[in-house]
Amino acid sequence: MLYTIPDYYEAFSCTADACEDTCCAGWQIVVDEEALERYRAEKGPYRKKLREAICWRDGTFRQDPLRRCKFLKEDNLCEMYQQLGADSLCKTCRTYPRHTEEFEGVREISLSLSCPEVTRMLVGRQEPVEFLNYEKEGEEEFDGFDPFLYSYLVDTRDLMLITLKNRRLPVENRMMLMLGMAHDLEERVKKGALFSCGDVLDTYRKETYFSAAARKAERYKMDWKRRYTFSRRTFAMIRKLELLQPEWKQMRTETSRILFSGGWRGYRNLHKEFARAEVTGFDREILTEQLLVYFIFTYFCGAVYDEKIFVNAQMAAGSVALIWDFLAARWLKNGKTLDQDDVIEVIYRYSRELEHSDKNLKKIWKLLEKQAELYR
Ligand code: SF4
Incomplete structure (x- = not known):
């Protein structure tokens, strides 16, 4: 599989609680099936919070009246991350602001401008952006791909x-x-x-x-x-x-x-x-x-x-x-x-x-x- 990324990709780092407009508020976070399975199987003391803060019917994280994710604490840090570790995060939270376009044998990954930190990197940048390619194991067939x-x-x-x-x-x-x-x-x-x-x-x-x-x-x-x-x-x-x-x-x-x-x-x-x-x-x-x-x-x-x-x-x-x-x-x-x-x-x-x-x-x-x- 061929991957393409912009040259500033690796330099990105989430500013978390220092972010001026966290991505964990304002829009609905959709949880992937695999993560939902993990949350269902959780047996520890955090089980109760998971039960309450997830809308199981829609597969989304519930929000408070200010449309902040129920796992987002007042200091803008994620409680689930702190309690269960980075691996507990769903795919959306793990990958954002990375955006992937899929083609046969190719994945093109960009960083979304919807994240203020990504925009900051681009707005302050003088030199032209280059794109880097690398190969990783994995192939698949696409239907209807020309x-x-x-x-x-x-x-x-x-x-x-x-x-x-x-x-x-x-x-x-x-x-x-x-x-x-x-x-x-x-x-x-x-x-x-x-x-x-x-x-x-x-x-x-x-x-x-x-x-x-x-x-x-x-x-x-x-x-x-x-x-x-x-x-x-x-x-x-x-x-x-x-x-x-x-x-x-x-x-x-x-x-x-x-x-x-x-x-x-x-x-x-x-x-x-x-x-x-x-x-x-x-x-x-x-x-x-x-x-x-x-x-x-x-x-x-x-x-x-x-x-x-x-x-x-x-x-x-x-x-x-x-x-x-x-x-x-x-x-x-x-x-x-x-x-x-x-x-x-x-x-x-x-x-x-x-x-x-x-x-x-x-x-x-x-x-x-x-x-x-x-x-x-
Ligand atoms: S918007 Fe970007 S910098 Fe802000 S919390 Fe989300 S990923 Fe981090």
Whole structure:
């Protein structure tokens, strides 16, 4: 089995009781069958607590009225961990914030931005992210897996990642090239011309193609009405999504009011002023690159299961655009200042709401498919 991880993977360490927003509160923790079996078989003095704090019918940990896990103590440490040891934890608690995408003979593991500590590592990072591979025992057969499409997706993603990290180009141009690759690859796949997918990559390897992307990026950058429309429609849609944390509702409502109360001109003026303003603790271009690389690495190859190639690339671009909308609004709300802590909060909250709900992800994909023309 081939494993792929980002190069900062091993450096992650949970900050536990020092975390500003523990992952053991606010959302429901689903317990795997194996752990439930272990909890059922527990005979020691902790048996009574396990009986009470687990919802056996749903296979979840119960929560108190503040939506904190029943095992989470006031000092934000886990009582089960302290009483029964690290091996007692269920799979969700053991693995979070690690996220695994499964492909035939391959496991791609990322660290989720929904954890503030992971976001902190990425926001503070200057150098481009590299991905490391290693082999471990274990193989399996996948049903309905198309190895040819997967290998084209992997090759395309490799070129996307190289392009996104090419700091000789403005980051908007890199993003346009990434979207172009996904768009052209999907066209070939739709036509059943899988064996000509390599031509798409040959085209995008040519530096002469960069100027076409630059023109497209410039047109998009200057088209404030289009950007405003995209943002407004997206905010209207995210209002209807399943709500995981109440703080998100407040942040979303506030941001929406700040962004749209002045129409498209107000939206343009805010972004223009924000783009010129000084910020502390992060670099705009580098942060955009790190986010695009994260979303593309995590989701792009998942298109092997539904052939929705372009929408996966749009998801990366759309998420980054939305995060910048939130940051512009936060900057204005803060009296025209923005620091690293604001950025970390916006990103991890965005990720918690949108990446951790399959329902929400599906709705976003639908919206992006409808809005595809805004990127062309
Ligand atoms: S959110 Fe991250 S840092 Fe915070 S408690 Fe959970 S794993 Fe640890």
